[in-house]
Amino acid sequence: MSVHSKLYEGKAKILYTTDDPEVLLADFKDDATAFNAQKRGSILGKGRINCSIASQLFQQLELSGIKTHFIDNPQPHQMRVKAVKILPLEVVVRNIAAGSLCQQTGLALGTVLKQPLVEFYYKNDQLGDPLLTRDRLLLMELATAEQVDEITHLALQINEFLKEFWLGCGITLVDFKLEFGLDSQQQILLADEISPDTCRLWKTTETDPNRRVLDKDRFRKDLGNVEDAYEEVLQRVLQAVETKK
Ligand code: TMP
Numbered sequence: 001m002s003v004h005s006k007l008y009e010g011k012a013k014i015l016y017t018t019d020d021p022e023v024l025l026a027d028f029k030d031d032a033t034a035f036n037a038q039k040r041g042s043i044l045g046k047g048r049i050n051c052s053i054a055s056q057l058f059q060q061l062e063l064s065g066i067k068t069h070f071i072d073n074p075q076p077h078q079m080r081v082k083a084v085k086i087l088p089l090e091v092v093v094r095n096i097a098a099g100s101l102c103q104q105t106g107l108a109l110g111t112v113l114k115q116p117l118v119e120f121y122y123k124n125d126q127l128g129d130p131l132l133t134r135d136r137l138l139l140m141e142l143a144t145a146e147q148v149d150e151i152t153h154l155a156l157q158i159n160e161f162l163k164e165f166w167l168g169c170g171i172t173l174v175d176f177k178l179e180f181g182l183d184s185q186q187q188i189l190l191a192d193e194i195s196p197d198t199c200r201l202w203k204t205t206e207t208d209p210n211r212r213v214l215d216k217d218r219f220r221k222d223l224g225n226v227e228d229a230y231e232e233v234l235q236r237v238l239q240a241v242e243t244k245k
Contacts, residue, residue, distance in 0.1 A: 026079045034220040036128050047077040049230045050195035056237050057194045064161050068190040084181025084191050087143050090121040093159045094175040098200050118155050150188055151180055169236035174200035196230050
């Protein structure tokens with residue numbers, strides 16, 4: 001596979017075109033940002049770790065019938081993916097109150113939600129990724145009503161699968177962010193990544209609010225041991241996949 005030119009550089013990944021127009025190469029970076037890139041840093045090994053975690057999760061999701069953009073890994077920090085047009089939406093699923101949900105509603109951190117909450121944010125850095133209503137999303141024509149319904153259904157299905165999977169790793173899935181894309185046949189595929197950058201993951205047996213954190217909140221809140229937490233998540237994922245075989 002020959003890699004052509006840089007198509008797009010995001011905060012965590014660089015996308016390259018390849019000799020096949022249907023295939024892109026995603027190169028995962030060690031760069032870390034938070035709060036819409038107001039906080040910047042680097043997490044050593046993050047590119048390899050997040051790419052490996054996301055690749056394992058995409059393959060597990062495919063086995064459960066969810067279509068993803070994953071193809072394979074030419075290198076541990078690289079993922080070949082199906083070329084899709086990313087919908088400008090950040091789809092957040094929450095099981096437990098944390099982060100912006102607590103800040104915006106006053107719900108206490110750790111409140112278990114009676115049912116999962118699916119939220120849509122406008123993927124637009126200039127506007128600071130604002131929370132959307134369904135009507136605003138439709139007004140802006142960011143997706144069709146049918147696509148919103150299908151994505152909501154997929155997000156809930158993915159949540160059920162991931163909650164179980166992470167529990168098998170001794171990890172509680174608090175919340176996470178998904179991105180979806182359209183392939184050349186207008187099919188909706190799960191895209192981007194699922195990793196400690198995009199999920200809140202708490203060690204199930206730990207109750208201390210700082211010690212339990214195994215995700216990017218360690219970087220956001222300067223909790224320390226960021227690399228160790230990411231590596232621990234990867235090792236737990238690999239072990240869970242191995243025991244499933
Ligand atoms: P929030 O509580 O800050 O809204 O975040 C909800 C989830 O979405 C959390 O697991 C982190 C993830 N997330 C991203 O992946 N990218 C982002 O830009 C933001 C704000 C959150």
